[in-house]
Amino acid sequence: MHTANVRWPDSLWAAATPSGPQLPELVGPAEADVIVIGGGFTGLSTALHLREAGVDVAIVEAMEPGWGASGRNNGQVIPTLSRPDPEDIIAKHGAVGERFVALLRDSASTLFDVARRYQIQAEQEQAGWVQPVHSPGRIKIAERRVRQWSKCGADVEMLTRDQTRQMLGSDAWFGGFWNKTGGHINPLALSRGLARVVLEQGGRIYARSPAISFERKNDRWVVKTEKGEISGRALIVATNAYTGEFSKALMPDIAQEVMPVLSWQMATQPLSEAARKTIIPGRQAMSDTHGELYFARYDARNRLVTGGAVIGPGNKVERIKQRVGERLQRLWPQIGPVAFDYVWNGYVGMTTDFLPRIHRLGPDAYGWTGCNGRAVALSIALGDELSKAVRGTAEADLALPFTEPVAIPAHGLMRKLAPLMLMVYRRRDAREMT
Template sequence: MTDNRNEMPPSLWAATAPPPPETVPLEGEVRADLCVIGAGYTGLSAALAAAERGARVVVLEAAEIGWGASGRNNGQVIPTLSRMDPDEIAARGGAKGEAFVALIRDSASLVFDLIRRHGIEAEAVQNGWVQPAHRASRMKLAEKRVEAWARRGAPVELLDRDAIRRITGTDHWFGGWVNRTGGRINPLGFARGLARAVIAAGGTIHTRTAAEGIDRAGGRWVVRTPRGSVAAERVILATNAYSTDLWPGFREEVIPVRSYQMATAPLSDNVRRTILPEGHALSDTRGDLYFFRFDANGRLITGGALMLSFDWEHRIRERIARRCEQVFPQLGRPSFDYVWWGYVGMTADRAPHVHELAPGVTGWNGCNGRGVALATAIGRELGRQATGTPWREIPLPLSPLKPIPAYGVARRLAPAAILVRRWQDRRD
């Protein structure tokens, strides 16, 4: 990425998460069994899985722990993909299709299990993720999803309009469904807690250490950095939407799209109790997504998308304030104490792509808005594979690297897709 780090606005999570563990840049040459590039959910989950199996693990992070998407998202822990449903996932995955579906089904529980096992301070609340239908016709989609996930053992339930009204505190939606394993976290707190667990397991994390090249030398992969290098048997690329030109074609497989997040001031108790009264995380069926959750201090956390980034802060504040007032009339038109953005990694087919880029080098692209649970689960499996578990036992379908044609043009045009999604949202 070429974005200036100083342009990235500070988030609520940076103001409220526990501090990160102490780390230093890499100086000199080191050896490892595994070198992980990127200290977000994928990289940290992979490093933890490998370190707990006795591997010598070195993690390289160009900025700080959780600096990218892992520390800038809305913090909803969602055990689904954004567009693809279980039957399609299974069909696309071939022999590993159902195993991959099961991994996704259990991905939210993995996040909360890690938080409990390692005592991570992340404001974790696992009481369900709800997806309301924004049009009456979208209840067919809710019914389809409940049937497909229930058939595979997920704790899901179809909700009629009255049930959605009780859960959300508004009559804006027409019904929907809930998955009880989902929930919400402080996403940066989770990333920093994972990093502490990696270090406690014997791993090493070097921040402010950009990987500048990967070469094969002396029977190992050598990852070059500004002031040193790591010689390792295996390498995992865990950079997703924040990838650089480190590996040919890898960056060009995923389009980084801005996702704007914002947080109100803490709401008064009488208003707070009327909005999402049971504390669910919520993302509806729109393409131009409506999403809401609370943090531990009673701030309503929401956000949205813009086609153009000019004057972005004023425009997103106005747009989402109107949205909040429309959805939750009892809230009125709120102001926001924090507004920030980060990148979501979008693939052309909206599916995750897992790769063996070369013998001993793996990576994946395409969180597509489901990164918290999905990246944690995929990272764990890449860590297992890097420490001896054969691919046949890893529930990840592999695919060849598929760079997006005319990538520069596609990246510039990608934000315009929001217009198509808004048009589709108005149709049955």
């Protein structure tokens, strides 16, 4: 894949965000103490925290910072995983699981604190994140999560049906779970802001330079691109759902343990002041308990940023506009006619158990994948932990539950079949409404 043939997504974020810094390609030989492959949230956060500690670091990015999942997502800042709860994580990973839960608990505040510390203008609003439940039987999910996260010290609250109605302006839900530290951002603005800070702090970023391969040679890591190579003492691979998209030889074992699933995002025309008084008036981020997620948040221009899923032949953009437009009118009848100005998509890296995969790749080399739709807050916090790992922090003090790569069987076939899971989710969701 040649980067010259790959376009930026026609997204709200690309239209609304000032250009990022001008960056060179990697041409010829170079050296750094730490090499980071991937200029998304994880790679940028890792580089920033390394520079704060005075460590020489260089990022090798296939396109531009934020081009991949970090600049295409909905921008919801959610300090939880999508399905596993604290007790699930601790049962699987023990003491390191407890540290990882603490990292998750604080991950949204970590992101907002970094943005404040460096005065990054990313349209950030720490108004909280709400997970309303879409059927009476699923209220137990909210109760379980409030109980477990409260025990872990998180600032969470159970919402009754009336409280949920007041907070979201809809009768569609039966109660919910409110995490008060969450919120939302413009993810591309955060990516480009982090890139500027990394450069200001003395880091290097090489753009339009896809990593083709890496190897251990003479006690150093060597990363090769089409036009150059860079060697370093330590290595972080932060390519997540786009691992393998530019080079099948980069990390095949890790690329095949995550399923890249296409996620569609959409932005309405700006809502009227009257509509905003009753539709999520507190401007919280919201994503509910449907398997086919219903989610929404405002941007700085008062557009409702939402999305959905679509499979099968035909004009996917027009089909998803119709489907999600009808959904918004069901959830909020007061919204009136719905028109979308932007529709775009990007990959979400899914794992079979909805847990992230964090790996040791060799001496002073680490990587992770498997965001499962929760990468925004998590990746910023993981960047800090990965920076500690390559600086020599003892494993017993890291919040990194390491595992060995396990590829999904028949990965290529399963990738083609994965979109069909949408039909399964829709059937399950429909049954739970009865």
